[in-house]
Amino acid sequence: MFQEVIIELTVGFGKTLELFVLTLIGSVPLGLVIAFGSMSKIKVLKFISRFFVWVMRGTPLMLQLIIVYYGPGLILNQNIWGMGSNGRLIAVLFAFIINYAAYFSEIYRGGIESISEGQYEAGQVLGLTKKQIFTNIVLLQVVKRIIPPMSNEIITLVKDTSLARVIAVYEVIWMGQAFIKSAGIIWPLFMTGAYYLIFTGILTIIIGKIEEKFEYFN
Amino acid sequence: MSILEVKNFNKSFGDVEVLRGIDFELKKGEVLAIIGPSGGGKTTLLRCINFLERAEEGIMKVKGKVIFDGKNSRMTEAELRQNRLHFGLVFQQFNLFPQYTAVQNIVLAPNLLKKADKKTNKKNALRLLKRVGLADKADNYPCELSGGQQQRVAIARALAMNPDILCFDEPTSSLDPEITGEVLRVIKQLADENTTMIIVTHEMGFAKEVADKVIFIDEGKIVEQGDPKVIFDNPNTDRLKNFLGSMLRA
Ligand SMILES: Nc1ncnc2c1ncn2[C@@H]1O[C@H](COP(=O)(O)OP(=O)(O)OP(=O)(O)O)[C@@H](O)[C@H]1O
Numbered sequence A: 001m002f003q004e005v006i007i008e009l010t011v012g013f014g015k016t017l018e019l020f021v022l023t024l025i026g027s028v029p030l031g032l033v034i035a036f037g038s039m040s041k042i043k044v045l046k047f048i049s050r051f052f053v054w055v056m057r058g059t060p061l062m063l064q065l066i067i068v069y070y071g072p073g074l075i076l077n078q079n080i081w082g083m084g085s086n087g088r089l090i091a092v093l094f095a096f097i098i099n100y101a102a103y104f105s106e107i108y109r110g111g112i113e114s115i116s117e118g119q120y121e122a123g124q125v126l127g128l129t130k131k132q133i134f135t136n137i138v139l140l141q142v143v144k145r146i147i148p149p150m151s152n153e154i155i156t157l158v159k160d161t162s163l164a165r166v167i168a169v170y171e172v173i174w175m176g177q178a179f180i181k182s183a184g185i186i187w188p189l190f191m192t193g194a195y196y197l198i199f200t201g202i203l204t205i206i207i208g209k210i211e212e213k214f215e216y217f218n
Numbered sequence B: 001m002s003i004l005e006v007k008n009f010n011k012s013f014g015d016v017e018v019l020r021g022i023d024f025e026l027k028k029g030e031v032l033a034i035i036g037p038s039g040g041g042k043t044t045l046l047r048c049i050n051f052l053e054r055a056e057e058g059i060m061k062v063k064g065k066v067i068f069d070g071k072n073s074r075m076t077e078a079e080l081r082q083n084r085l086h087f088g089l090v091f092q093q094f095n096l097f098p099q100y101t102a103v104q105n106i107v108l109a110p111n112l113l114k115k116a117d118k119k120t121n122k123k124n125a126l127r128l129l130k131r132v133g134l135a136d137k138a139d140n141y142p143c144e145l146s147g148g149q150q151q152r153v154a155i156a157r158a159l160a161m162n163p164d165i166l167c168f169d170e171p172t173s174s175l176d177p178e179i180t181g182e183v184l185r186v187i188k189q190l191a192d193e194n195t196t197m198i199i200v201t202h203e204m205g206f207a208k209e210v211a212d213k214v215i216f217i218d219e220g221k222i223v224e225q226g227d228p229k230v231i232f233d234n235p236n237t238d239r240l241k242n243f244l245g246s247m248l249r250a
């Protein structure tokens, strides 16, 4: 039995990791686009970006997930996500990516806006272009500053992936819970906690190492 | 011929007129000290000269060529950058790039703008560091340097682009009194080497010693300008007399 549980849970956690990694791959760059939008001089762009961020941060991810999955079907009368478990996975990823991109965009924006005007001006009087100033002077300082808040969000994402089960994506908690019905045992569900702890533990160590790499300046 | 001519600079922030018809000239190799009470417009003037602010009115010529005309101040990004390179600016807050060592701070712009090849730029940077007395700090990060050392690196960084005119905005104002000397000595040495400079300063003794010419600005206007001996020892106006008196008491 134990072996069976381990196998099932590991498969489930594989799905959890898949959600985690693909969400990051999508939301980290998309967040940057939204961040630039919300700092744009073009009023419409700025308004749209900030409105989007407000909605994404102001409503529960669980609700967004449900709306993203069922909404198009109700409005367009067709399932745009495709059939079966693959369709559900795509819908979940879409919802996670736009939600996390909104959070990341705010972190980026905070990081960029925290760089003092003096850094830009020092670059300007040396005759550098805006692009040179951003890539050679500002960027690394921003990266250093956003590591702690990004780390928090990333750890939160690990746990948020469990929300995918509301539209039947078989991540680790779903798998653990399934044993209650099939075998009448609850301890596999408790065991899923260990998977999360180990993974977030590893992430914490990696993040610590990255932070160390940036300690040489402040 | 003057290396720099500033004519009738006017600048407002909203309804507040900060510069009201500033005129002055500077010859190659001269040192100009700008003094005056807080809020008088000294920083704004330097920032307009360095194109960090745009004067609404006025003309600026460098080496006889008009590089700024408030009535027709449109210029492309490239022209703007080209014009900026006539000047160097040393900030009150140093504004070194924290993620780069002293020498990296100095070579950054020369390398990006391909002033020379990287090896030459680095050699030049090390020479400049030596000149400001920091040959041994080339590989230190700004956070490992004292304020005075950081400011000297900032001076070297500005010099690396070979500006025609080097500007300072209260270069010692954010330093502890006991280390202002090391920065002032470097500036003095530059003056002795005939570097053309504009120095905004509250250090009256230093201005008197190093300047060829002094401008006293109050409420956006030049109230008096001339030889340091005259300005400091025989001020004409009550405003300058009062200002110098207040500086002595401070
Ligand atoms: N960006 C700005 N927006 C609005 N007002 C400004 C701005 N910069 C400066 N001012 C105003 O312009 C006036 C002149 O300021 P400036 O900084 O040039 O004075 P200063 O002579 O350098 O003073 P200090 O000796 O205190 O440095 C002040 O009244 C200041 O409040």
Ligand SMILES: [Mg+2]
Pocket: B042, B043, B044, B169, B170
């Ligand atoms: Mg000032």
